[in-house]
Amino acid sequence: EIVLTQSPATLSLSPGERATLSCRASQSVSTYLAWYQQKPGQAPRLLIYEVSNRATGIPARFSGSGSGTDFTLTISSLEPEDFAVYYCQQRSNWPLPTFGGGTKVDIK
Amino acid sequence: QVQLVQSGAEVKKPGASVKVSCKTSGYDFTSYDVNWVRQATGQGLEWMGWMNPHSGNTGYAQKFQGRVTMTRNTSITTAYMELSSLRSEDTAVYYCARVSAMTGDAFDIWGQGTMVTVSS
Numbered sequence: 001e002i003v004l005t006q007s008p009a010t011l012s013l014s015p016g017e018r019a020t021l022s023c024r025a026s027q028s029v030s031t032y033l034a035w036y037q038q039k040p041g042q043a044p045r046l047l048i049y050e051v052s053n054r055a056t057g058i059p060a061r062f063s064g065s066g067s068g069t070d071f072t073l074t075i076s077s078l079e080p081e082d083f084a085v086y087y088c089q090q091r092s093n094w095p096l097p098t099f100g101g102g103t104k105v106d107i108k
Numbered sequence: 109q110v111q112l113v114q115s116g117a118e119v120k121k122p123g124a125s126v127k128v129s130c131k132t133s134g135y136d137f138t139s140y141d142v143n144w145v146r147q148a149t150g151q152g153l154e155w156m157g158w159m160n161p162h163s164g165n166t167g168y169a170q171k172f173q174g175r176v177t178m179t180r181n182t183s184i185t186t187a188y189m190e191l192s193s194l195r196s197e198d199t200a201v202y203y204c205a206r207v208s209a210m211t212g213d214a215f216d217i218w219g220q221g222t223m224v225t226v227s228s
Contacts, residue, residue, distance in 0.1 A: 034214035036153075043203055043218035044153065050212035087153055091213050095167040097143075099153040 002026055004088050004100035012108040019075040021103045023088035028068045032092040035064055035073045038102075039084045047086075048073065075105075083107050110134040112142075112204050112219035119225045125192040128222045130204035137185035138162040141207040143215060144178065144189045146200040154200075158207070159187060194226045 003026040013019055023033070031051050036044035046055040048064035051071060061076040075082055088100040115129040130142060144156040157168035159178040166178045177190045187204055202222045205215035 032212060034212065036215070043221050044215070045218070046211065046214055046216050049214040049216075053212070055211060055214075055216065089153075089214070094213065095158055096169070097155050099145075099155065101152050 001096060002029060002090055002093055002098055004090060004098055006086075006088060006100035006103045008103060009101070010104045010106060012106055013078055014108045015078050015080055017078050019073075019078055019082070019105055021073040021075075021086055021105070023066075023071040023073070023100050025069040025071075025090060025092075029090040029092035031067070032090055032094075033064075033066070033071050034089045034091070035062075036087045036089065037082075037084050038087065044087060078105070110206070110217050112206060112217055114202075114204060114219040114222045117223040117225070119227065120194050121228055122195055122226055124194050124226075125190060126194060126224050127188055127190040128202050128204075128224070130187040130189070130219050132185045132187065132206070135206075137180075138182060142178075142180070142187040143205050143207055144176075145203045145205055145215070147203070147221075148197075148200040151200075156189070156202075161187065191224075194224075196226050198224065199226045200224060 005024045007022045033051050035048040038044040052064045063074045065072050085102045085104045087102050091097040111133045113131045118126050138161045141158050143158045159166045161180045180187045204219040206217040208216040
């Protein structure tokens with residue numbers, strides 16, 4: 001099983017600041033890395049797929065990068081609606097996808 | 109538009125079974141795998157398994173082997189997840205999610221979630 005480790009667990013920032021979230025895999029996941037946003041009481045929403053492709057309707061302030069085992073989700077300038085929990089997910093060894101433990105972005 | 113609408117909350121006793129439905133609409137049901145993911149309160153996301161609605165083929169996470177069954181009814185474009193021998197640790201929100209090759213097999217559309225509470 002590929003283990004995804006997200007850091008930090010919590011990121012306290014102010015609106016307008018830049019957020020940088022990390023996801024590290026226990027072995028290479030090639031380009032099969034996605035990011036999701038989850039707000040309280042809601043289902044997760046796909047933000048980024050295949051490392052750097054924004055899903056439909058996702059604002060340009062969200063970007064993904066990385067390769068192999070190290071990946072980053074960047075939110076260039078936090079909007080009030082961006083405060084949420086973010087999960088990375090791999091499907092490199094389908095059919096055994098796994099999720100990271102999540103990073104909570106909260107208001108400083 | 110593309111939607112996955114799940115059945116309502118359930119309360120079950122330990123040892124019982126629960127069957128959650130996921131009604132799909134707005135796309136060709138048989139062309140996209142449906143996966144199930146659960147989330148205990150305050151915890152992360154845990155993948156349970158997948159089902160191909162066209163063939164009915166399934167694959168389950170080892171943790172749930174022998175306890176979970178994923179099925180479908182193509183005539184009403186609905187997927188189901190049944191979990192048996194429930195225990196308190198199964199208390200969680202259960203989500204169905206569509207997998208799309210167009211998004212690198214990521215989970216592109218999710219149901220709203222179904223709360224399952226296991227309590228005596």
